[in-house]
Amino acid sequence: MLAIPLLQMYRVGRYVLTRKLRGEKRYPLVLMLEPLFQCNLACAGCGKIDYPKEILQQRMSVADALRAVDECGAPIVSIAGGEPLIHHELPQIVAGIVARKKFVYLCTNAILLPRHIDAYRPSPYLTLSLHLDGNRERHDESVCQEGVFDKVIAAIRLARARGFRVTVNCTLFNGVAPEEVAQFFDTAMQQGIEGITVSPGYSYSHAPRQDVFLGRTASKNLFREVFRRGRQRAAGRRWSFNHSALYLDFLAGNQAYQCTPWSNPTYNIFGWQRPCYLLSDEGTAPSYRALMEETEWERYGVGRNPRCDNCMAHCGYEGTAVSDALAHPLKALTVALRGPRLSGPMAADPPIMYDEREATRTVTVPVSAVKRARGETARAAELQ
Numbered sequence: 001m002l003a004i005p006l007l008q009m010y011r012v013g014r015y016v017l018t019r020k021l022r023g024e025k026r027y028p029l030v031l032m033l034e035p036l037f038q039c040n041l042a043c044a045g046c047g048k049i050d051y052p053k054e055i056l057q058q059r060m061s062v063a064d065a066l067r068a069v070d071e072c073g074a075p076i077v078s079i080a081g082g083e084p085l086i087h088h089e090l091p092q093i094v095a096g097i098v099a100r101k102k103f104v105y106l107c108t109n110a111i112l113l114p115r116h117i118d119a120y121r122p123s124p125y126l127t128l129s130l131h132l133d134g135n136r137e138r139h140d141e142s143v144c145q146e147g148v149f150d151k152v153i154a155a156i157r158l159a160r161a162r163g164f165r166v167t168v169n170c171t172l173f174n175g176v177a178p179e180e181v182a183q184f185f186d187t188a189m190q191q192g193i194e195g196i197t198v199s200p201g202y203s204y205s206h207a208p209r210q211d212v213f214l215g216r217t218a219s220k221n222l223f224r225e226v227f228r229r230g231r232q233r234a235a236g237r238r239w240s241f242n243h244s245a246l247y248l249d250f251l252a253g254n255q256a257y258q259c260t261p262w263s264n265p266t267y268n269i270f271g272w273q274r275p276c277y278l279l280s281d282e283g284t285a286p287s288y289r290a291l292m293e294e295t296e297w298e299r300y301g302v303g304r305n306p307r308c309d310n311c312m313a314h315c316g317y318e319g320t321a322v323s324d325a326l327a328h329p330l331k332a333l334t335v336a337l338r339g340p341r342l343s344g345p346m347a348a349d350p351p352i353m354y355d356e357r358e359a360t361r362t363v364t365v366p367v368s369a370v371k372r373a374r375g376e377t378a379r380a381a382e383l384q
Contacts, residue, residue: 003167003195003240007124008076008103013073016326026262026292028074029319032277035060035093036181039083041109043143058269065093068267069102071288078105078129080277085112091119100124107169110155111148115125122163129197132168134176135184142173156191158334166316167242169197174214178225185230185239195242200251209340216302216310217351220253224342227252231339244320245336247314253346255321259308260302263319265291274316277299277315279307303350327334 019027037048038056069077077097084090086110097104106120107129120126133142136149152168159166168188172181172343177184188196198218214222230239240246250257261276271284272291279300285291301308308316325332 001285003242004244005124005165007193009039012075012101012322015023015251016322019321019324026260027039028072028265029322030076030078030315031072031074031262032091032264032266032315033060033065033067033068033077033079034081034277035065035079035084035087035090036267036269037082038086039081039287040111041083041143041145043146044141053291055191055269057086059089059268060093060296062089062092062096063078065267066100068272068288069097069100072265072267074102074265076105077335078107080107083109083112083193084221085116090260091116094126098123101125104126105167107131109143109148113155114158115188117162117164122165125198127165127167127194128159128167128168130159131187132184133171133173134180134211135187138176138180138184142171148248148332153191156193159194165232166191166193166273167195167197168193169199171201171202172214172219172222174218176222178222178229180224182228182229182233185226186233188235191241192238195240197242197314198251199315206334214310216312219312220251223251224253228342229344243314243323244318244332246325246332247318247337249335249340250317250321251312252340254341255324256349257317257320259311259316260319261300261321261384262292262295262297263322264315278311278313291374301350303352304354305355340357 015073016027016029029180034048036056036059037051039046079090081087084106087093090106094104094106103125104225105127108131110130113130128349131143132149132152133139139147139149144301156166156168168205170184170188185196200222201212233239240359246255249255259276265288266277267288268275271286272288273280274282274291274295275297285294299305302311303309
């Protein structure tokens with residue numbers, strides 16, 4: 001069951017169709033806006049806080065944030081970080097984007113939400129997307145801090161009581177069992193949220209731990225088993241996902257998609273990040289136009305770059321799925337009505353086109369960097 005509101009589906013569909021009719025080959029669907037990198041958590045699968053103190057203390061200005069929104073023109077803006085609620089001018093940034101009638105997904109770990117919720121106003125253009133990676137034990141282990149799961153649940157109830165649209169965003173990591181995920185989805189939906197955004201964890205090179213990430217085949221098998229359990233639920237207990245039907249079908253291994261990183265460009269305190277939200281060490285472009293026109297997009301994607309081979313994240317593939325849905329509406333409708341196929345052969349991945357010896361290269365994070373990151377996290381928590 002899909003949880004995307006009709007207004008958003010209509011606006012995004014019209015936007016994509018207009019650009020296709022214009023013959024535009026590359027266009028953005030979602031702008032990933034990172035107004036800071038500082039966070040009050042140090043999650044095992046995230047390396048965003050692996051920066052020196054002077055970088056973690058930087059904040060994007062309201063003017064720069066809104067200029068990026070206008071320059072990009074994407075109909076959806078996902079505000080991430082770091083922890084966005086640490087940014088004292090975030091309410092002005094959000095209000096400015098909503099005033100432009102862009103759909104805003106404010107991604108937060110929810111720890112600071114009770115303290116700052118009065119600075120925001122409910123709107124059909126604003127969704128609070130709360131980070132939740134599983135039930136209590138799994139989520140607290142993921143964020144490396146006890147008690148956070150309960151804070152997220154309390155924040156969901158508070159936000160809903162105040163009239164906000166609420167979703168949860170969930171990343172699945174290695175070792176999670178299908179039934180555990182299914183039970184977590186049950187728990188999430190019982191909180192009255194609109195839907196779940198889900199993705200297999202990408203092996204972010206700066207993450208403190210590298211053993212938590214799923215391989216590509218393991219991801220597909222996991223999602224097939226999770227979706228199978230979803231079909232066994234009673235009709236009144238079905239899950240709602242904040243995704244297109246074809247992206248869910250891709251997660252189940254049924255679509256041979258290639259990544260379209262330009263559909264989800266990233267703007268952060270360094271500028272326009274090449275090529276995507278997840279590959280943070282490929283440099284930046286001085287403008288959105290330069291990002292789109294000068295980035296060597298053919299260097300990225302499954303089979304083109306060893307670091308991309310296990311990625312199935314929605315920031316790279318949701319745009320591909322939306323484009324495919326417009327090109328093949330009957331296929332999209334069929335999948336939406338029937339759900340992902342859960343048996344039979346999986347679609348073949350794109351062929352390997354690079355020297356496979358490159359795939360053996362690994363990136364490790366020095367222990368000193370991890371300790372520094374966790375120290376900065378503790379200081380960030382003290383300041384809020």
